[in-house]
Structure formats: structure tokens, C-alpha cells
Amino acid sequence: MVTLRNLLAAALVLGIYSLVMAALWVVLDAVDVAFTEAAVGAGVTTVFMLLAIAATGRHEKIAHRRPWLPILASLAVGGLLIYGTLDLPGFGDPEAPAQQHVAPHYLEQGEAETGVPNIVTAVLASYRGFDTLGEVTVIFTAGIGVLLMLGIVRRRRAGAGDDDDDTGERE
Amino acid sequence: MEALSHVNYWAAIVLAMIGLYAVIAPSNLIKKLIGLGMFQSAIFLVYITVGKVEGGTAPIIDSGHAVYSNPLPHVLILTAIVVAVSTLAVGLALAVAIKRDYGTVEEDEIDEQDRR
Amino acid sequence: MIVDILSWISIGIGAAFILVGGLGLVRMPDVFTRLHASSVADTAGAGFILLGFMFQAGLSLTALKLVLIFVFLVFTAPTASHALAHAALLDGIRPWTRKPKDPAP
Amino acid sequence: MRHALSLFVGLYGLWLALSGHYTPFLLAIGAACTAFAVAVALRMDVVDHEGHPIHLGYRIPLYWCWLTIQILLSALTVTRIVLSPRLRIDPVLETVPSSQKSDLGKVIYANSITLTPGTLTTSVTADGLEVHALTRRGMDELKQGGMDRRVTAVEGES
Amino acid sequence: MMSLAAVAALVVTVLLALIRAYLGPTVYDRVVAVNAIGTMTVLLIAAVGFLMGRPEFLDIALVYALINFIGTIAVLRYIKRRRARDAEEAERAEGTEGAP
Amino acid sequence: MTEHLVLRVISKLLIPPILLFALYVQMHGDYGPGGGFQAGVIFGAGLILYGLVFGTEAMRAVAPPRLLVVLACLGVLLYAGVGVASMIGGGEFLEYGALSADATHGNHVGIIIIEIGVGIAVASVMTIIFTALAEWR
């Protein structure tokens, strides 16, 4: 995927990546994340990618230049990450600190306090509802931002009367 | 088992490294965005791995199960996925706008035009 | 018990069909022939595996959802294949034939 | 209107099948959601005899049974081909005549062909379907028109 | 137990499809691979749900079954759009040929 | 694209179930996986499918960009409005328990309402982005 010069192919490989990730999320019990990955990966990302590639050109013209700096940077980050994971609790350890402090409260009290058996939804919408408000704001920012940057053409085919669309006209 | 307990993290790290390389190395802007998506997914994997509990099941309360995985990382990653999609959309829109302005989305060609 | 055996048999057949589909995907010479191979996995393979799970689920909503999955797959899979084949032809990809040098009859 | 009503019923059935929680609240919400989905579908103008073929009635399930058998048979054929050491394939791309009158019938025929392993519709034209077949034999079988007649029968006189 | 066998077969098939995606050679071969992996993922998610004793997660499989083909249709649209543009450009090139 | 027969018929057949499925996901986020964001994306995907097959002009007729922008705003405002309402109800910002006499019930209602806000906002934003990118020549 990194070496594919054909952008269309690269975008498709991103789709495969998303599919495999979705399966992985299910295996790791993160069904809500899997659901999101499924909806986003299958529904919108590929379409957006293809539309953008249609607008910008299909082939990557230039080979990767100066490959040493990026390799160095990713090695540095990767090395630091590996160093950092050395003393993280092992995979699936129920005694890990992450499983001890606040998470039990969600799992034990969550349904009683919110009336929602899906704890992910309970935490998402209630305990950390403000994060989710932020999340909606991010999406909203993206939508308004895309409008502000590209606008939406009002094709003039339908007649001059339609020219007053003020969602951002483009010449 | 001890040796295997961190394999998941390392897989995520390898993905993160590939992703980071794919952000920095290509000259094509769309390609950079693809790399960015990979890099972010790899980080999500780290989080979800942290939340997995051995023998646990998905955190949807159900009478038949007693051990659940940690829901908090899932919530955080849901938010982060949304952020990633938004970033991707804005990035693609920017790339399209750049194509309009410069006629190309290759960073090297853009630099050349700017230098002129 | 009988249901279990039926389920196993069904899943086994489905798994076999799916493997055949995967194998065909690798062995076949061009896009169109590969599509034929993958349609084995999409229809027969998926059908038998879902049928096997249906035996396990018994008469319940789960089984109904499995049916729904199968129905939707049956609608979307050929549409996707068709769209893909159409796109490939439009893009100027010519089907592989047994004797490439042979003039068309 | 007939279509909209039956679409509502169909979608509400889908809701009940999916839901699994039959509290009065959720049932009511389900009705509201179904109505909304139907409204959007009507606005999209996708609710007509093509998008919602109720007129085919009981003939469709019978056809599906027949099709399932066909699919199994050709799946076995393709399996044999894939597993044979020397891929005994002889792909052909030809136009197959179709006798359906309506677009819907043509689509059913086209998708049935694609669904059957070994044959694949690549485009639908005025004088028939362009079909890619894995073997010459598959194509010949198709050209005998068994499937074509059945689809036309399903299509009925509409 | 049998679910496990199904999962194994599915994983092997995903790997085979990945090989196809890697080999290419055309974009369409990769789309075929994506489609196949999509179907496999539907089944895989269903199988894992049964394996873990939580078959109610079939909703995720259902999402894929419903909307995974949108990407393929986008490919077709992409090709059509590009052909239209190429034709337009060719026309324009012909039109300007006469001019110096 | 409009001339493409198979796609047209199959999309007509599949779009209503996709939309309904999105609404189902929206309403059952409490009990199973899913919720407002996923529902919004799936609903948006249904609209995107329509746009891909029937063209952006038809898409405009079904979902005018102006309406979508208004809906996106309303989605965000609905969410934030629940926060303000719970503040008026005597709680903290977004303390849904204050919406009702029974805190658990209030929480449940609050969660449902904000999820609807999320769903509306996400679905309209996805469609806006699609329209903006698709109409780009």
C-alpha cells in the first residue's frame, strides 16, 4: 500500500485494511468500534477517497523522495512505542490498572444509573457526554469546513432563478 | 504466554510505523492522507488492546456473562474514529482545492510552482 | 443432536466452498474469471455457512437475522460483480481467452 | 400508494425482525421510523413497481427455489474447474437474448445470471444481455434459454 | 468447534484474497479481492459472534451485507466520470487543433 | 449513471431497507452495538448510494444542500439544547438526570434525544461532504 503508485489501488487497500480492522475489533470485544468501522469504512471513506481521486488524478507521479528521513522518523516513533509498551500490562490482564480504577464503576453501576445495558453507549452519551458533544462539533466543523472550502455548485442549467443558493457558490 | 502478551501492541506499532512512513515519504497529497488514516488506526489498536480483558466479552450487560472488557477505551476510540473521518474529509477537500489552484497534487511540483 | 450434526455438515460444506472461492481467486487468469470464482464463495459458501449457523441458532431472531444477511448478500453481491465487470470492460480490459492469438470466430 | 403501503408493511416487518425488543415504546418508535423511511423513499421516488415488486407475488419464492438448485449445480461445476490441476476454462463473452418485457424482468434475469457461478452479466443492452461465461458449455446452457423462460414467467403479464 | 473450522477457512480465504490484492495486476483484480474480503468479513463477524456466545452482534455483519457494495459502485462511477472527462478533453483538443 | 439498469433497480430495492436499518441502529444503540454516529453514517451511506446511482441532480432534489446545512445545525443544537435544558432543570450541563423526576429515567431519555441529535448531524454532514466532493469536476 505504501509502494502502490496507483492511488485507486491504494484507496482500495485502505478499504481492505478497514475490513480486517473491523474483524479485529470484534475479536477484541469492541463491537461498537467494529460497527463504526464497518459503517465508515464500507459506507463513506472509500467513496470520499474515490471522489477526491477522480478530482485530483489517478497516478502518483513522483516516487518517494528522500526516503531516509521518513524511515528514520518512523523508526524513532516505533522504537519509542516499543520501549513504552515494555511495561504495559500484558494483553487481557484483568488486574491491569486500566481495568481497576473507573471502568468497574461503569460496568457495575452503568445500567442502574442510566438504564442502558450497552455500557459503551452509556459512557459515550452520559458519563462522557461532553466528549461526544465535542465529537459532534468536530463532524459539524468538518461539514461546514468542506462547504466553506469547496462550496456546492448550483448548476445553472435549471435557469437563472436558481442562482441565489447561498450555501457557497463556486464559479 | 508471557512473551506473547505484547504481540498485539507490537503489531499495532508496526502498522503505526508503516503509516507514519506513508505520511511523510510520498509526494502525493492523497497518499499522505491514506497514510494518516493507517497511522491513526494503529493507535486505535493500541487503545483497544488496553481495554481487552482475558475471558471477557463485549461490554453490553447481559445476564449470561460476568466478565466484560473495559468500555472506556471503546468510547475514546469511537470519538477518535469520528475525528479521523472528519480530518480525512477536510484533507480531501483541501487536496481538491489545491488541485484547482495548482493543477497538481504532487508536493514537489507545488513547491516548484511556489518557488517561481 | 441431529441439528448439531446438520450444522457441522453445513458449515463444513460452506467452508469448503469458500476455500474453493479463495483458491480460484488466486488461480484464475483475469478479472472476469476471478469474479466467477469469488461468486462461488459469495453464494454457495456464504449460504451454507449461514445455514449452519441457523441450525445452531434454532428458531429465533438470530436465525432471522442470518436469513436477512443472506438475502442482502444475494442482492448486493451480484450487483457489485456486475458493476465491477462493467467498469472493467469500460476501462478497456479485454477478457482472457484460451487461445489469445486465435482470431475471433 | 399501494406500493407505499406495502413498503410500509414490509419495512415494519423488517423492523420487528431486527428489533427483538417489543415494548410499546419501541413498537411505536418503530412505526414512526418506518413511516419516516417510507417518506424519504417516496421523496426519492424509488417506490414503484421496480423498487418494490409486490406484483410478482408468490411466483418469486418458487423461482428462488429453482435458482438455488441451479446455483448449487454450477457452484459444483466451478469447484471442479478450480480444483482441476489444469484450469479447464474457456471464457467467452457473448450476447444472450432476453425475452423479458420490463426492466425489472431484465434485472432479475441479469442478476440471476451473475449469481450463478460460472456466468456473469457485464451489461444490459437493448437486444439482450452481454454475458461472460467461464466455459463454452456454460454459455451454451444459458443460451438454451431455460432460465430466460422462467424469469419471463415470473415477470408475468405486467 | 465447527465455528472454529469456519473461522479458519475464512481466515485462509482472506489471506488468499490478500495475495490477489497484492498481486493485482489491475485495479479491478483488487476490487474483486476487496469484495471477496467483504463477504468473508461478514461471515467472519457472524462466526466470531457465535464463537464468543454473543450472536446478537450480527448487526455488524448486516451492515456490511447492506452497504459494502457502495464502494464498488463508486468505482464504476469513477470510471464513467473519467471516461466522460477524457472524451471532453479529446473533444476540446480537437476543437483547438485548428487554432495556432 | 442513470441509464444503468441493474444498479437502478437494485438500488431502488435496497435503499429503503438501508434507511430503515439506520433508524433501527439509531434506536437500538441502548441495547446492542450502534448509536447515533453509526446510524448517521449508514443513513448517509443510503443517501450516498442514491446520489451515486441517480446522479447529484436527483440528490439535490431529495436532499437540498440548504436543508442539509440546516439539519446539521439542528442536530448540534439538539444535543447542546439537552445540555442547556438539564441546566435549566437544575442540574449541571448535560446532567440528563435533571430532565425527569427519576434520574435513571431522565438519563435514558436524555441519551435517546442526544443520540438523535448526533444521528441527524452526522447524516447531513456526510451527505454535504459527498455532494461537495461529487459535484467537483
Next chain:
Amino acid sequence: MIATHLPVLQVAVPLIAAPICVLLRRGSYAWIFTTVICWGLLAIAALLLDQVMSGGAISYRLGGWEPPIGIEYRLDGVNAFVLLILAGTAALMMPYARQSVEREVRPERRHLFYAIFLLALTGLLGITATGDVFNIYVFLEISSLASYVLIAQGTRRRARTASFQYLIIGTIGASLILVGVGFLYAKTGTLNIADLAVRVPALGETPAVLAAFAFITVGVLIKLALFPFHMWLPNAYAYAPSMVSAFLAATATKVGAYMLLRFVFTVFGVHFAFETMPLTEILLALSLIAVLAGSLVAVFQSDLKRLLAFSSVGQIGYLGVGIGLASVTGVTGALVHIFNHALMKGGLFLAAGTIAYRLGATDLSALHGLGRRMPFTMAAVVIGGLGLVGVPITSGFVSKWYLVQAAFEQDLWPVALFVLAGSLIALAYVGRVIEAAYFRPPPPDSEPVQEAPWAMQLSTWALIAGSVYFGLHTDLTVGIAERAATVLLAGAP
């Protein structure tokens, strides 16, 4: 009743205002509405600062859940002060916005522009007010996305490439912060800052904490644009619309500095950051390079906005010096500099925007003779520029005074020397502007230029006059900053 909700209103009000702004449809209505909101935010920020100063830290439980379970807003002297800076600069810039935006943004998109502006402000305020590390990430992304979009609105096409570059680098930075937060969560099980402040030091120097520290620091430094992570800044500021350059220059990097303070001093603790990890050495080295290199590059710029942008790179170095010294005096200096630099740089970018408004260009060659033709604007540039140099009676002098003092406290006289050298270089680039404006004759064929509209003058002069005022009356800023610094360093030996 309202008073208890002030912390959340500070962030929720602009958040709610943004969609309303979109619904208003008309650029002029949106401007009036945004102005009202910004001044309201300033009032809220002032009230909050007053509450914090008189009653100590405020905690607000969002959703009514107890802190480690839910998200908490926690205001102490530091973030209340930064909130005031953010709301204040936004409010003061609003009179300027109308004409500037009318010139640079197309009519049918103006209301969207103001909505995005409000969202950027929401993000920045949210980062500052929150007491939850993941919430920081979410609001960081809101502000970043909004900034990318705002920068891309520049009239020249390079605005788009600058924005894209910022998007890539900024997203990597935010992702690194996300990894760091993930490591911290894996080791402590909490996301609340106050809770982390107790639990992280108890862990000691384990690899995970070290890695988390490294990732978060690098991520924040990218957002702060400290050398060598400043690559995105010059182009982004130089090609963004005038209003956006001024707003981002005055606020975005300041919030970066705030995040650095918060993570380093509160989450990881002074002991860990500065004694276990060599943060002092690293920060001082990078900052001093930033001061010298940024200022030197600024001297050779031929465009006023680019010159100011590189000067920002240098001035951010001063912030780094103050934080790196890790003493009450140093942090006070940094905090005061956050305040002063917001005023000065904001005013200068506004003035540059005014020049662009009248001349259509900000090349230094276009500035020839402008001292006589746009006397008020150029006077503002000169006063602001002198502030950058750190001439006494301007506020720039105050912050540098504290930095030098902090350096001498620790016998780091080379640091003090570097700070002074940076000032001298600053004198060189400010001198170039002055030379161009006052000592060069206007081009003979130049068209007559009017002084800028009064509303734009008003904003510019409000910021510049503020920088002079707070240079003379240092009690307010220094007083608050000193108390805030004491709070931050409370855990220090």
C-alpha cells in the same frame, strides 16, 4: 444560579452560537451575532478569573458525574488567565473583522466563516478549561480542524498548501498526544488531570510513563510550533486571511504553551519532568535556537506578514525559555509573555492586515513611504514592533525582564545573554520595517492611499494600546501570573 455554570458556559456558548451563526445566513448578521457572543465570553472569562482569584480553584462536574467517572472542568489561576486572554483577543478583534472579512471572503460564505471562527474559539477555550486529558484531545481537534479551514480561506493559493501542511503535521501531533494519553491511561486507569497528578508520580520512572511523556511533549511542541517543529507556522500565518493570522497568532500557540504547562507541571510533575527527564536542557536548547533562528530568518523576509510569522517562531522561543527554567519567576515570565505577545502580535498582524486592505500587498517594498500615508497604522506597527524588541515601557520589556531575572536566579547567564541577543535581532527586523515605512520615499507613480477604516483602526489600537498599558501597569498581569505560577509549581521542591 448562573454563576455556578460559568465554567461550562465559557465553552458551550460559542459552541451553540456556531450553528446559530450558520442558520443566520447573512454575513452581516453573523458578524453582529459573533461580536455579541465574543464580548459575552469576555465578560464570562472576567467573572471566572475574579471567582478564581478570590475563591481558589473551581471545579465543574459535566453531566453531574463525580470527576474520575465523568469529565470535569477545573479552573485555577493559570487557565482562568489564559481564558481571559483568549476571550479578550477574540472580542477586541471583532470590530476589525467586518471589513476585513468583507474584503477577503465571498459574501455567500461569510456566515460560514464566522461559524468556523466561533468553532476555533470553542476548541481553544475547551482545551484551556477542561480537566480531562482526552477532552483536551477532542477540543484540540475541533480547534485544529477549524484552523485548517480558516487558514485555507486565504486569498492566495499558497494558503491552501500551507493549510494542508498544517493538517498533516497537526494531525500527527495530535495523534502523538493521543498515544501518550493512552499509555497514561493504561498505567493509571484514569483520564482526569487531577487524578493523574496523584497517580503518575506514584508510578515512578517506568518506560510507559517515559514514553508517554516523550509523546505528549513532542505532540504539544508541534502544536506550540517550537523549533524544530515550527515548519507549519510561517506559511500558515503568512497566507491566512488577515483576521485569521491575527487571531491564530494571538491565541493558538498560546494554548499550546498552556498545554505544555499543564502536562509538564500538573500531570507529570516538576520532579519527573525536570529532574528525571532532561526537559530543562532540551527546552532551553530548542528555545534558544528558536529565538535566534526565528528572529534571524525574520530579518531577511521581504514580506511583512512572513516577517511577523518568523518573529512568532522566535517569540515562542521565549515562552519555551520561561517554561524550561521551571522556576516561579521563569513561569511568571512565560505567562506574562503569553499575555503580552498575544496583544502585540495580534495588534501587529491586524495592522499588517490593514495595510493589505489598503494596498493589496504586504511586501516591504510596498510599504515605502507609508509612514506619511497611513500614519496611524504605521505608528501602531512601530509601537508593536518595539514591544517585540522589548523596549522599556512596552509590555515586551516586562516579560523579558522576568525571563532574564529567572535566568540569573539559576546563574544561567548565557541564557540571559541569548535573550538579549534575540532582542537585538528583533531590533534589526523591526528596523527594516521602520526604514521602509519612514525613510524611503513613496514610489513616484503610487496611487494615493487612505488611512484604514476606523473600525479596523480601533481593534488594532486597542491591542497595541493594551500592550503599552500593561507595560506600564504591570501589577495586574504580573500579579495574576505570579499567583498562577506559584500554584503550578506548588509540587516543586
